[in-house]
Amino acid sequence: MTFTWLENGHVASPAGWRASTLACGIRYVGRDDLALVVSKRPCASAALFTTNLVKAAPVVYDQALIKRNPHGLQALVVSSGNANACTGADGDAAVVSMARATEQALDLPEDAAFVMSTGVIGMPMPVEKITRSIAEAARNLDAAYGPKAAQAIMTTDTRPKQCAVRIDLPSGAQVHIGGTAKGSGMIHPNMATMLGVITSDTVIMPAALDAALRYAVDRSFHCISVDGDTSTNDTLLAMANGVAETPVIDDITSPDGQAFLAGLTAVCQYLAKEVVRDGEGANRFVTIHVREAASDADAHRAAMAIARSPLVKTALFGADPNWGRILCATGYSEAQFDPHQVVLHLNGIKVIEGGLPIDFNEQIAHQAIDQPEVTIEAALGAGNGSATAWTCDFSYEYVRINAEYRT
């Protein structure tokens, strides 16, 4: 392991980062709903965005911004309570106002500020309230305020999500990666944007950072399911300010690049799993390992089909060792395999072998699953592909009825 978790690490843990928050009353009352995350130097940046055809105004703005200025971002402004989606020309203008207000307040050049919003769709942005608050927040930046930023970006999240790692580069020096994210609750989907921010003091080229971010997201945020809908605002931004003054990473296959990649993947996985753990009403955190698939892509398909299935998730809530639903989801995942080769374990208890139920003790299996952490292991017997996905159970009252059906 080339990285170490920082105790109480956050988005401003890496060198040269500060944050600030303010309650500007966009929608929430009596809590911070605006966050600034600011670097002392321009950053190499990379970002991933929602694939929804209907994109919020900040997503459209940021997609162009990151293309024209991948070396010059220095600040992020995030507002919560209003998504600035389906808001037309006024919404587009609001994003520009937020960006300009941030740049002016911090004395940064144009195009230095990245903008994120999360909240209700189709409501006009209270843009003057926000820009006034940006100016005020900019006067109160501190490296200790990273945790406040993690709080301010929340909507229906029940707790902030943040972490940081120190990486010992093979070339000798140390760098840091910090991050925060907000997730989506099953039952408050209109506020369900996934936003993520990754900060670092590493010296890295934007193209290498982009490659690293895609690698890490394929193994973290692309492997989780809370509900099935893809929001208009989902955005993940990574910024590295180079303050550590380490040798530049321009290739993620180099030894330093590999160490950075490992740290970034760990941070993204931590945040992604936190989003799942905070899925509204979630009682169990579920890890799904698919092995022996025809390919890694097939393994991912099968793992995500299981992770998304309402039927599997309701069974897990009831601690029902309902292997039939898991096999059924694997069967429609479009992964190629022979059902007669499948072996399935639930928290270590073998329930299917050769595609058929084995004579396991239902009561023991129920008790084994009735835990806060559940692991599903499916071996498909079709090759060497593997993948992991994370999900939570469905634990609401209507689901209770479903989960109890077999008892």
Added chain:
Amino acid sequence: MTFTWLENGHVASPAGWRASTLACGIRYVGRDDLALVVSKRPCASAALFTTNLVKAAPVVYDQALIKRNPHGLQALVVSSGNANACTGADGDAAVVSMARATEQALDLPEDAAFVMSTGVIGMPMPVEKITRSIAEAARNLDAAYGPKAAQAIMTTDTRPKQCAVRIDLPSGAQVHIGGTAKGSGMIHPNMATMLGVITSDTVIMPAALDAALRYAVDRSFHCISVDGDTSTNDTLLAMANGVAETPVIDDITSPDGQAFLAGLTAVCQYLAKEVVRDGEGANRFVTIHVREAASDADAHRAAMAIARSPLVKTALFGADPNWGRILCATGYSEAQFDPHQVVLHLNGIKVIEGGLPIDFNEQIAHQAIDQPEVTIEAALGAGNGSATAWTCDFSYEYVRINAEYRT
């Protein structure tokens, strides 16, 4: 309109059809759980099956049967309570036993009987109980017992689903199509097989019947969503015994073929919509029309994305005119369109024009949606493609919380 609905029509309404049922105690106590549907003559037959890689034993048997004997089927046996899925070699043998028992009891040649099962996965079939009951049921066939068959195939359905039409063929004679189906309840998914049976007295070639069935299903059963999971047992069978002695239909583009197609599509749509109406806990029946899509296929993608979205369905439960969720689902449907061209109506009230919310009265819109029938009309402004889908709201307690979120 070339067809007329028969009052209290059922699966044995067409000439030359009889049914019989019996309580054999497969899983349920005190209700019929076995049905025979029998023709006086061998039938032209066609069937569609689940696409799940994990297929129940009767599905595997029937897929081969319909290929080798598309002219010779004469009986259908259906058991409810046990799906005969993931039951291994014993399950395969159970299907053969059910088929042979049906053929012998009815004095039919081998391969005349089609077998369907629905119910719990992974439990051994009580095959002797079933075959004994088949022999008994075969002694009690009657054309008046069609409605009893619709009852006996139910699992978690709250009511039987059945209908029949009389078709006035352009060539002068009359034929009939009857049908029954059982659906899937959201909260009892392990029993969630969709089974459907279509009977007719029409003289039609199997290839033409197959083409007609695919056409009708693309406009009915493929356009509904209750939950997202595809079962191991889904089967739809169409059998035409030719007892009407009308001119043979060997081409669905002929005038008689077109009339038959219209009647078959109407029967399939009726049954598919009944499955949706009986989705567990459904309070509203929702029709989704997508127009002005780039193609019919794109319109179908958009309509089904809306129909499947838990977020749309929970909003509908709360009678929330939540156009944002509908636009969001359309956006990730993979249909191609410009969000700025979208016009959206909810039960006749325009809520989006040019991709932006218009200033509708929320209270009036809420009242307009708070009805047992809701119609969503989305015009994408991208072409001439159109499609219709049907779904129900999500009305459970956890959903209540979600639906009330905005109020």
